[in-house]
Amino acid sequence: GESVGLHLPTLSVQEGDNSIINCAYSNSASDYFIWYKQESGKGPQFIIDIRSNMDKRQGQRVTVLLNKTVKHLSLQIAATQPGDSAVYFCAETRGTGGFKTIFGAGTRLFVKA
Amino acid sequence: KAGVTQTPRYLIKTRGQQVTLSCSPISGHRSVSWYQQTPGQGLQFLFEYFSETQRNKGNFPGRFSGRQFSNSRSEMNVSTLELGDSALYLCASSLGARGTDTQYFGPGTRLTVL
Numbered sequence: 001g002e003s004v005g006l007h008l009p010t011l012s013v014q015e016g017d018n019s020i021i022n023c024a025y026s027n028s029a030s031d032y033f034i035w036y037k038q039e040s041g042k043g044p045q046f047i048i049d050i051r052s053n054m055d056k057r058q059g060q061r062v063t064v065l066l067n068k069t070v071k072h073l074s075l076q077i078a079a080t081q082p083g084d085s086a087v088y089f090c091a092e093t094r095g096t097g098g099f100k101t102i103f104g105a106g107t108r109l110f111v112k113a
Numbered sequence: 114k115a116g117v118t119q120t121p122r123y124l125i126k127t128r129g130q131q132v133t134l135s136c137s138p139i140s141g142h143r144s145v146s147w148y149q150q151t152p153g154q155g156l157q158f159l160f161e162y163f164s165e166t167q168r169n170k171g172n173f174p175g176r177f178s179g180r181q182f183s184n185s186r187s188e189m190n191v192s193t194l195e196l197g198d199s200a201l202y203l204c205a206s207s208l209g210a211r212g213t214d215t216q217y218f219g220p221g222t223r224l225t226v227l
Binding site: 032034036041042043044045046049051089091093094099100101102103104105106 | 117146148155156157158161168169171203205211212213215216217218219220221
């Protein structure tokens, strides 16, 4: 069935270290991928996106890598800060003339001070 | 510019009742999507509307329905509530018709079914 999954449910990192959150997707026809951050009591917040014709995209302290060969997506956070503690979701959007976004299970990131 | 707003923020209902949730998108946004979030199933797509038309629907029973008004505001309705419908219901809006338009989420409505 449709799924976008995550390899690790939780990740604990030391403040200042780099974090890597991984995600596997199942539909090779998906053409747009997004990472969201969700803090407690809030809705998901857009972090960064990437289209299927790219393999890397960088933002402020974040990098998304896309490997279409193995249908794998990763989010790298540089110099992780306590404010980065949250649940991170990967998502893929499918469809034309109407779309649906499929979310992964989520990874909880803990940043230790 | 105001963000996506959802009302009410919290709701308690009993089994068999029905409920209507409301979503006001960001001004100028014409696409609204709805999601259900539970600890067991995660974030699941319910439906997406654009210009008052439902363009896509997730795998939910017919008890879940929605609509969009001409001002892009959207409502979703759940009839004959079941305990398993307890969840956080999230609404997201985006500017246009494309899936690549960034979706902005509201804070959600927490529904508890007793």
